[in-house]
Amino acid sequence: MMTFKNILAATVVAAFALPGIAKADGTVEVLHWWTSGGEAKAVGELKKAFEADGGKWVDSPIAGGGGDAAMTALRARVVSGNPPTAVQLKGPGIQEWAAQGALNDVQGVADKEHWDDVLPPVLANIMKYDGKYVAAPVNIHRVDWFWANPQVLAKVGVTEMPTTWDEFNTIADKLKAAGITPLAHGGQPWQDATLFEDVVLGVGGADFFRKALVELDQDALTSDTMIKSFDQLRKLRGYVDDNFSGRDWNLATAMVMRGDAGFQIMGDWAKGEFLAAGKVPGKDFVCAATPGKGFVLNSDSFTFFKVSGADKIEGQKVLASLIMSPSFQETFNLAKGSIPARTDVSLDKFDDCAKKSREDLLTAIKNDTLVPSMAHEMAVSRSVRGEFLDLVTTFFNSDMSSQDAVKDLAAAIQRAQQ
């Protein structure tokens, strides 16, 4: 087995050998899959800022499969003992790699710059392993948004956004009666799971969400509240058009934009689609939180891998400090459509939806209703998340009863945790 590992190591090292060896003010090699549109521009900002500080930036973009290809490359490089300096890696994935002993901490930088004071505690805990920061967050995306077309809602006499699922159902029935698709949705497992977790928040509240989807408490998973959540999800299935299977999320956004559909439930990356089409928030489209008075958190972060050599470690520290700097958090998030992970960065240049997001975030921190997203790999490991996605998408695409769904879900989660 050792021979195989050695050969693999040699192959991989040869394939990834860096062009030239840098000196001076730190070198970083950053592995990411932000290769298109606003995302590529956002990562370009980071590169520019790092190079302005005199460092050497080696870009390793690996597109494909929503990061699956990049993770495969990362695995090969860690096994071969040549990890990149920083990797776009989020949520419990950080803990999984840290448990393998593959990460460096940047606690020195975090102490000096008082990261604990400016990050939401829920997010800070995800960035830490053994009490030390091993990753730095670049943004905060909110998952529990309604995106609505006010002209379409006005057709059925609706001017207020729903604040409970019952209110939503009433409005949706009206839209359906008027021949308009109430909910634009794309039938892909992660989109189904996005609906599911927003429904769970609205039906059970933030504490229940945390028990069921984060702590994976068996009693919560099999509770009546969970059955009710599936009942509501079944209702949502009735509000989706027949042709939703496999549709990409941005096409669903376009349905709302064109007025073919009333609502979309999606994270705030959907805002980028509206803005890119020249739509004005508040006038052409409305953003409002889904029921539950909570905040479902999704955040991208860079995780620091165990590199050796003073040059690379220096680069890692510079990069960590740069990612958390207020000016970078502002420029990056203006390009990406999210809000800064730091809660002390001014939002003067941001749009109204972003300002609402920050306002709700601060309230959620105060009321302890901030929860990490299950569907977007912030709450549970990838294997557990996979079981959620399988079950939710089967439920959404069949006539399974809520009782069976709850039973199968609890069993599947138990299996994945063994």
Add this chain to the structure above:
Amino acid sequence: MGRLLERWLPKLVVSPLFAVSLFFVYGFIAWTVYISFTRSGILPNYDFAGLIQYVRLWHTPRWYVALTNLFVFSILFIGVCTALGMFLAILLDQRVRAEGAIRTIFLYPMALSFIVTGTAWKWILNPGLGLEKVVHDLGFTDFRFDWLVNPHMAIYTVVIAGVWQSSGYAMALFLAGLRSVDDDILKAAAIDGAGPWRTYTRIILPNLRPVFLSVFIILAHLSIKSFDLVIALTNGGPGYATDMPATFMYSFAFQRSELGTAAASAVMMLATILAIIVPYLYSELRETNR
């Protein structure tokens, strides 16, 4: 010296290739089998853990869906392609005019990759874009053809696209076989008063036995590696209704970081293929040796 070289040169030339395939094919098969007996998750882990991954695999409902789909798809795909290919070949064999052009048209889909086939059929079968919409626009608004978005029927759309792509190829193989049947035998049969039906069932088809073997093997390996067709056409959906063992394995290894379970599913795939192919090859090859 010359003679020695002559004797060893072929072996020398072949040996690097042999060593490479030994390592990269059989070496990795062995590695995968070993990994399937460990608790490997995000990274390979070499501590032996027994059958735990197999137990987990056979408790996963999605695995049963994938297996059922593989059998449904393989049987229909191989069966329909063979029957349709045979039928088209017999029709073409009647010395029709413009045979060359017709043959090319039937064979052409084979020039496309499964990704292209999958994407094109995804649009054709999409109820809001393709066939159903066209028929609706013609005025038949009761027409329904929503197999692509119906979890119970979606696997058959994969069969349709696969058959469209590959039956022309089966036809070409059969046609070559039909043409290679000795004319003298056919003339003798005609003199003895055998009709066309009898000629085909008693003389020509039995003569095509080796062609059937080639067609079966080619179609079987296409159906087992139908990963790209499924990804392009349905991406495993709706839900995971069209999951195949290959897409199951990909999803567990690369999306969920469960290398152990993925390896166990890969080993099960290998075992299934061996169980079907080996007896068939064995019986066919023994017959020819006799």
